Amino acid sequence: MFIAAHPVDTGSGSGKLFAVPVFGHTPEGGYEYGAATFKNFFLPTNINARSSFVTAKGSWTSRHALNFIGYGEFWSNQNSFYWNIDVRHQEYPFYYYGIGNRTKLNNAILLENRLSHINIESAKELWKHYYMGLNLLLEKQVFSVKDTVRRNQSSIPPNERKGTYLNLGLVQMYDTRDNTQYTSNGIYAYLKLSFYPEFKRDNDFTGTQINFNFKAFKSPVDQLTLGYNVVYNAFGSKIAPFYMLPQLGNDQIMRGFYEGRFRDKKLMAHQLEVRYRFIERLAITGFVGNGATTPNKWRLQDFRTSYGGGLRYFFDVRQRSTIRFDYAMTQHLAGEKRQTGIYVTLGEAF
Structure with missing residues (x-):
């Protein structure tokens, strides 16, 4: 991945398209090649509105995996309306370890996943900073076992090898962030209560789901930001x-x-991040996270920890659009090596 020789800085109107090549490697997918794009802009007749943006990524791998992701976030005049759309199509292998918070690395089974996904959300500001709206998610997934050695050991029930489901949600949001892409001050609280109706014969799952996401940011001094999620x-x-x-x-x-x-059925996680923007184009970060999954009750001993640091490059200074370079490692789990991850992507973690 490279940094653009001519960074894009949008003021008003439409900004230029920012594009970078994608290169990476995963054990299951092999070497990945592709491209990612990002564009900031303002909707027509916008006054005192946040910038809207669209981003897309397309890639393929040396092991014939495919990955396409498109996302757009839009803000209307005076930020009175907000909506986003997320479209994905992926044909990609992944390791399945089983269900629970005590699965082992050596139990991994390689699965092939074909995913088609569309998520649309729209909300209206009812009071200052408070939004309410609707969310619609439609997704289809198909799985096959690629691990020939462990094919007979797969713990996936046959009736869970594919599924198509619809999710309808009621969304509430409180948002005082000074910037949606690289926040220095403000809070963001998001709550979605959703329902899965019976949709198709290949998936008779029905049920409810709760999604909650809270973010808080504070800059005690210029250039330094503390973030909690x-x-x-x-x-x-x-x-x-x-x-x-x-x-x-x-x-x-x-x-x-x-x-x-x-x-598992329930997940709870939180993270703390410190960001220091030492010059206009660059910032460094340090972060630590803690979280767990559970089928019912939470137990302190089940919570896992990860930590790391990274670098931020601002390709659009005015709108605070970034490329993120992160390195993270996990706590040492008994009988296993520490896991590590390298992340190069557009936009912040939260």
Whole structure:
């Protein structure tokens, strides 16, 4: 990945398109090649509104895996309306460790996943900083076991090898952030109460889900920002397919843990991040996270810890758009090596 020779700084109107190549490697997917783009802009007739943006990533790997992600976030005049759209199509292998907070690394089974996903959300400001709206999620997943050695040991029930489901949610949001991309001051509280109706024969799952996300930021002095984030995700139904369960570990929270390393009906995690923007174009960060999954009750001994640091490059100084370079490692679990993760992506973890 390279840094643009001519950084983009948007003031008013539409900004230029920022593009970078994508290069990476994972044990299951092989070497990854592709491109990512990002564009800040303001919707027509916007007055005192936050900048909107769209971003997209497309890549393929040496082992014939595919990955496409498109995301857009839009703010209307005076920030009175907010909506976003998230579209994905992925044909990618991943390691499945089982369900629970005590799964072992040596129990990993390699699965092939084909995912098609669209998520649309819209909310209106009812009072100052308080929004209410609706969310719609439609997703289809199909799995196959790629691990020929452990094919007969797979713990995935046959009726969970594929599923198509619809999720309808009521969204509430309180947002005082000074900037949505790299926040220095303000809070963000998000609550979604959602329902999965019976949708198709290949997935008879019905149930409810709660998603909560809270972020708080404070700059005690110029250039220094303290950030705190807590997430909670829980299913209200007794049984949910493994591919729908909340997963601990990704590039946004509990960095360092492999995504899906632990999964269960309930997830709770929080993280603290310190950011120091020592010059206009660059910032450094340090972070620590703590979280767990559980089928019912929380136990202190089940919480895991990860920590790390990183570098931020501001390719759009005015809108505070960043490329993020993070390195994270996990606590040492008995009988296992520490897990580590390197993340190069557009935008902040939270």
